[in-house]
Structure formats: structure tokens, C-alpha cells
Amino acid sequence: xxxxxxxxxxxxxxxKLVLAYDRAKLSPGMVENLKRDLLEVLRRYFPAQEEGLxxxxxxxxxxxxxxxxIPLK
Amino acid sequence: MKARAIVVxxxxxxxxxxxxxxxxxxxxxxxxEKVAVIDVDVGLRNLDVVMGLEGRxxxxxxxxxxxxxxxxxxxxxxxxxxxxYLLPASQTKDKEALDPVRFQELVRHLLEEExxxxxxxxxxxxxxxxxxxxxxxxEGALVVVNPExxxxxxxxxxxGLLEAREIRENLLVINRLRPKMVSRGDMLSVEDxxxxxxxxxxxxxxxxxxVLVSTxxxxxxxLKGTSPAAIAFMDTARRIHGEEVPFRDLxxxxxxxxxxxxxxxxx
Numbered sequence: 001x002x003x004x005x006x007x008x009x010x011x012x013x014x015x016k017l018v019l020a021y022d023r024a025k026l027s028p029g030m031v032e033n034l035k036r037d038l039l040e041v042l043r044r045y046f047p048a049q050e051e052g053l054x055x056x057x058x059x060x061x062x063x064x065x066x067x068x069x070i071p072l073k
Numbered sequence: 074m075k076a077r078a079i080v081v082x083x084x085x086x087x088x089x090x091x092x093x094x095x096x097x098x099x100x101x102x103x104x105x106e107k108v109a110v111i112d113v114d115v116g117l118r119n120l121d122v123v124m125g126l127e128g129r130x131x132x133x134x135x136x137x138x139x140x141x142x143x144x145x146x147x148x149x150x151x152x153x154x155x156x157x158y159l160l161p162a163s164q165t166k167d168k169e170a171l172d173p174v175r176f177q178e179l180v181r182h183l184l185e186e187e188x189x190x191x192x193x194x195x196x197x198x199x200x201x202x203x204x205x206x207x208x209x210x211x212e213g214a215l216v217v218v219n220p221e222x223x224x225x226x227x228x229x230x231x232x233g234l235l236e237a238r239e240i241r242e243n244l245l246v247i248n249r250l251r252p253k254m255v256s257r258g259d260m261l262s263v264e265d266x267x268x269x270x271x272x273x274x275x276x277x278x279x280x281x282x283x284v285l286v287s288t289x290x291x292x293x294x295x296l297k298g299t300s301p302a303a304i305a306f307m308d309t310a311r312r313i314h315g316e317e318v319p320f321r322d323l324x325x326x327x328x329x330x331x332x333x334x335x336x337x338x339x340x
Contacts, residue, residue: 005258006257006258006259007258007259008255008258008259008260008261008262008265009258011221011222011261012261012265012269014222015222015225015226015261015269016269018222018226019226019229019269022226022229022230023229023233
């Protein structure tokens with residue numbers, strides 16, 4: 001259907017994410033746990049910053065990096 | 074391709090490794106190369122039936138590796154095309170009998186003593202010992218992939234393992250592409266697969282009913298057919314042989330030709 005975005009975009013998005021974890025030999029669940037723990041610590045130091053805190057895998061050229069995004073007011 | 078010993082692999086099963094091995098082997102033989110295709114899937118022998126040579130199997134790969142048969146006794150000469158030989162896998166013996174070092178020596182022997190120009194090794198699915206053994210003698214690899222998430226994911230894994238083995242000349246055979254689904258955005262395109270996996274394609278094979286028809290009949294599509302997949306397999310064989318063959322327009326959304334011209338712009 002012409003108004004619907006094809007399913008391949010979704011496939012590509014999911015593949016990129018799953019390959020990021022595969023290549024880094026990480027399980028998505030572990031990153032979720034790490035994220036939860038990090039947020040817990042961050043919350044202790046930045047009680048007002050809970051919104052917008054994020055931890056995610058990112059591809060940087062050949063390397064995968066774990067990015068923690070902590071906005072400071 | 075510079076590599077004379079080439080492993081055909083995919084990680085995932087059912088993506089078309091055996092069909093690809095059979096057709097590219099026959100295609101290369103048609104181009105004048107002396108080719109051996111070797112089935113390494115011990116216990117699940119299939120290359121013989123796909124090629125229609127199942128009735129002529131006497132000895133197998135394990136018989137040769139364990140010295141019960143000479144390699145010349147075990148090689149089955151295909152009568153439909155000159156210079157094509159099959160070395161079948163063993164259907165009954167323990168796959169532990171397949172020793173990687175001996176297998177490597179055998180492939181070397183075929184290339185250096187028996188006058189073969191090319192050896193195509195049909196790898197079993199998976200990333201375990203069977204694949205590792207199949208990859209041991211390889212100087213290059215054809216990674217067969219379908220434009221589909223599970224297959225692409227497994228291909229990525231296999232590419233990592235090939236690189237870890239220092240096998241460097243690795244190229245994609247993108248199999249079962251459906252141009253109509255690609256053009257309506259419901260299938261990963263050649264460009265998507267190439268972008269995600271970071272390897273160049275050497276073959277783009279469209280989905281084609283004639284593949285099953287020829288397998289049913291035990292015939293080699295590339296030798297008899299003028300169907301889209303037959304043409305695409307022959308084109309791929311020519312590229313492996315060293316000819317420059319442009320990719321055909323399979324009626325993709327953004328024009329496959331445009332995409333590939335961009336990809337191969339430097340050559």
C-alpha cells in the first residue's frame with residue numbers, strides 16, 4: 001500500500017541493532033541491566049536530571065561504543 | 074576471484090548454499106575451468122542429489138581422507154559438462170572422521186597435483202566444527218545470504234569467523250531476491266544487505282521457480298536454463314572467473330544498475 005512504509009525499514013533498523021549487540025558480544029538484557037544500574041547511580045548525584053538520561057550502543061566507524069548521555073542543566 | 078579454494082557458506086541453513094555451489098561449479102566448468110565441488114556436510118549429503126549424480130556415488134570424502142579410496146576413484150565426473158567433478162560427503166560415517174588438516178591436504182593435492190583450477194567447498198550450515206573444517210583450506214569465501222533478517226544476521230557472524238581465520242577474499246551471493254517486494258519496500262534491497270554486511274556482492278540471484286524444477290529433475294539450471302536465476306548464476310560464474318560482467322537490472326525500485334554503479338564506481 002502506497003501510504004504505508006514498507007516493512008524493510010523496520011527489518012533494517014532491527015538488524016542494525018541486533019548486529020551491534022552481536023558484534024560487541026553483549027546481550028541486550030545485560031545492557032538494560034547496566035543502564036538501570038547506571039541510572040540508579042546517576043540519580044543519586046543528579047536527582048533533578050532523570051529525564052533525558054540514556055545509555056545506548058552506538059556504531060562509530062569500525063568500533064562499537066557504549067554511550068551514556070547525561071544532560072547537565 | 075584470486076582464491077582457487079573457495080568455501081560456500083552462510084551460517085543459516087536453507088538459504089541456497091548447495092544450489093549455489095552446484096550451479097557455480099557447473100558455470101565455471103562451462104567457462105573452461107577444471108572444477109571440483111566438495112560436499113563437506115557429513116551425515117547430510119545433498120550436493121549429489123542437487124546435481125543429479127546420486128546414482129553414481131561409490132566412495133566418499135571420508136573414504137579418501139582415511140585412505141580407503143584414492144581421490145580419483147571417489148571423484149565423480151559429471152558427463153554433462155567437461156571438467157566438472159563431485160566429491161560427495163559421507164552419509165553414514167561419523168563426522169568426527171573429517172580431519173581439518175587432512176582435508177586441507179586433499180584440497181591442496183587437487184589444486185597442485187591433479188590439475189584442478191578451482192575447488193568449491195559446500196559448507197554445512199552452522200558455525201561449529203563442520204563449518205570450521207570446510208573453511209580450513211579456503212583462500213576465499215562466497216557468503217550466501219537471503220535478503221531477510223535471520224539470514225543477514227547469521228551471515229554477519231560467519232563473516233566475522235572467516236576474517237578471524239584470515240580468509241580475506243569474501244564476497245556475497247545475494248540469493249532469492251524478489252524485485253517486486255524490494256520495489257514496494259517489503260524486502261531488504263541489495264544495497265541494504267551490502268551496507269549492513271560491508272562486503273561486495275559477486276552474485277545477485279532472483280527468486281526463480283526453475284531452481285526447484287531443475288533440482289527435482291536432477292539437472293543443473295545453469296547448463297540448461299535461460300530463466301532469470303540461470304542467467305544470474307552464469308553471470309556470477311563469469312565474475313568469479315575474472316570477467317567484468319555488469320549486474321543486470323532486476324527491475325528494482327531505485328534501479329539496481331544505479332546502485333551497483335555507485336558501489337563499483339572505483340573499478
